[in-house]
Amino acid sequence: MKHKYLKGLVLAALLGLATPAISGVSAAEATSSTLAPISLGYGIVASSDAIETKVSPDTIAIKPQLVSTVMTTVDNKTVNLPAGVTVFDLKRMMTPMGMVDGTKFISAKELNAEYVKDIRDMASKKELNIKELKDFNGTIYRDWNLYQLRGEDAEGVYTAYVVDLALGPDxxxxxxxxxxxxxxxxxxxDKSVANAKKSVINSRDGVQERDSMKFAKTAAIAAAYMSQVSNTGDSKDQLGHTWQVVRDLGDELTKQQEAMLAPYPAEYDANAFYAAMVKGTEAVPVMRDAASFNQFVDKHKNNLVKALVADLDKAAGELKTQxxxxxxxxxxxxxxRSLRDGLKKIFATSDIKADYLDQMEQLNSIFGPVLYSQAREVFTFDSYEIPLGGLNLVRFDKEGPVITVLTTNDGDFNYWQKQWQRMYGLEPQVRAFAADTKNAAIPAKTSTTHMRALGHDGNIVVPRDLTVKKLSDTVIVPTLWKFLEKDTKESIARGPELRDWVTDKLLVGDER
Incomplete structure (x- = not known):
């Protein structure tokens, strides 16, 4: 379904507000060469000057403007950029094949139609049968934009990405x-796991359910799959500890979402939605307080790794005799055993930490009243660190909400905070970020004055005014590589065949 290609974009906007730690991509300047491999079904124009060149009966080419000092919002408002800042429209970009126009690939109308269809399809499934949602309808999406901002001053060059999403009144x-x-x-x-059967909600049922539904469905399927992997034929419930932890997390997330949605009235009203969003975020501490967010992540992370280790130990005990x-x-x-050790290590070297979250502020802007918030966080996966900063604006127009999210490398955060204020004329002035010792929860890695380089004997001495953090102490890659290499060699030796993981039975026909 077409909307799956937009999922990351939508998540960046929506979840960037609901869970500030999920806020985007690493900052790397996009160029025409890096974009060249993209081969989606965009409307393509051979000539960059062909303003009226037709590429299909229902699509008209647009004249490309790769770099501009004016940004046009998703609802066709103009934002004049400060000196030194330019914008690159990632929805309309140049490739060696010519101009591509993302609006011809997936329109808001198509996205909205599929959203409504997904709700209806899921509600109609025999396992759910939610009668009041079988005829669900409404305007959810209106339009979307994606930009790259580039800034430059005497100190350097700065890059940020902006998602601009217009939602409907429904x-x-x-x-x-x-x-x-x-x-x-x-x-x-719950019923499926309690009966020790494969999930009744099959992952290959052809229904592309919405993102907010996916956690429940994915958890059930993952539990069923991992049970099959560790199953020896002697136990009916291989992942009892893990399932309970996942279920507890699901309950907690459900309560948070219920609290966040509770203040909103049944029908859209711009002023009422302003107040409702403020109340909704205040009702969920993990959305507005770094300490609460970090405690939430640590609690479920620690519980999950303990449960996984306990379930793997149980399976190992049943395997030893065989x-x-x-x-x-x-x-x-x-x-x-390798999974057990690898999971413990990767959880120890992977994390999500918020260094700073704030409550939404009600400010004035060039477009009228807006809600403003900001976040600084770091993702660490297998010792690789990705520090991010995010700036969020929400305004409620007559037609519906408009959410604008800027994501940047945390090192560029202060620069873009100042530019954001200038771009949107935010008043009162957005306060400058200062370290909050109460919320300073990101432990610094031990710095060093020496650096080892591959293919070089001994250390490289680093100048006195620099420090080094080694980010590549990976623990999971060697384990995965070991089993990938072993499995590949065995597969080549066996020839073109596929065997059942549990029984080692050669699969043929429908089983294959």
């Missing part, structure tokens, strides 16, 4: 429908 109705379906999915998953006489069981026991 957006909250859609969120409430998603929540109702998500709860029904959890109930169905491994004495069965080569397949011996191989699975080795994988079990």
């Amino acid at each position: 957006y909250i109705k859609g969120e409430r429908a998603n929540l109702e379906i998500s709860n029904a999915l959890w109930d169905a998953a 491994a004495e006489t069965n080569e397949r069981a011996k191989e699975k026991l080795e994988l079990n």
Whole structure:
């Protein structure tokens, strides 16, 4: 379905507000060469000057403007950029094939139609059967834009990405429908897990459900899959500890979403939605307080790794006896132990930490009243660090909400904070970021004055005014590579065949 290609864009906007730690991509300046491999079904124009060149009966080419000092918002308002700042429209870009126009690939009308269809399809599934949502309808999406901002001053060059998303007046109705379906999915998953059967909600059912539904469905499928991987035929519930932790997290997220949605009225009203968004975020501490967010992540992260280790230990105990006489069981026991050790290590070297979150402020702007918030956080995965900063604006127009999210490398945060204020004329002035010792939760890595380089004997001495952080102490890649290499060699030796993981039975026909 076409909207799946836009999922990351929508998440960046919506989840960037609801969960500030999920706020975008690493900052790297896009160029025509880096964009060249993209081969989506955009409307393509051979000549950059062909303003009226037709590329299909229903699409008209647009004249490309790669770099501009004016940014046009998703609802056709003009934002004049400060000196030194330019904008690159990522929805309309140049490739070696010519101009591509993202609006011809997926329109807001198409996106909205598929959103409505997904709600109806999920509500009509026999496992859920939610009668009041089978005829769901509404305007959820109006339009979307994606930009890259480039800034330059005497100190350097700065890059940021902006998602501009216009929602419809029925957006909250859609969120409430998603929540109702998500709860029904959890109930169905509970029954499936309790009966020790494969999830009744099959991952290949052809329905592209909405993002807010996916956590419940994915959790059920993951539990079923991992049970199959660790199953020895002796136990009916291989992942009891893990499922309970995932279920507890689902309950907590559901409560947060219910609290966030509760203040909104049934029908869209701009002024009422301003107040409702403020109340909704205040009701969910993890959205506005770094310490609460970090505690929430740590709690569920620690619980999950303990549960996974406990369930893998249980499976290992059942495999030990079989491994004495069965080569397949011996191989699975080795994988079990590697997974156990690898999971412990990767959880120890991976994290999401918010250094700073703030409550939404009600400010004036060149477009009237807006809600403003900002966040600074770091993603660490397998010792690789990605520090991010985010600036969010929400305004409620007559036609519906407009959400604008800027994401940048945290090192460029202060620069873009000042430019954001100038671009939108924010008043009162956006306060400058200052470290909050209460919320300073990101532990610094030990710095050093020496650096080891691959292919070089000894250390490289770093100048006195520089420090080094090694980000590549990976723990999971060697383990994955070991099993990938082993499996590849075995597959080549066996030839073109596929075997069942549990029984090692050669699969043919429908089973294959």
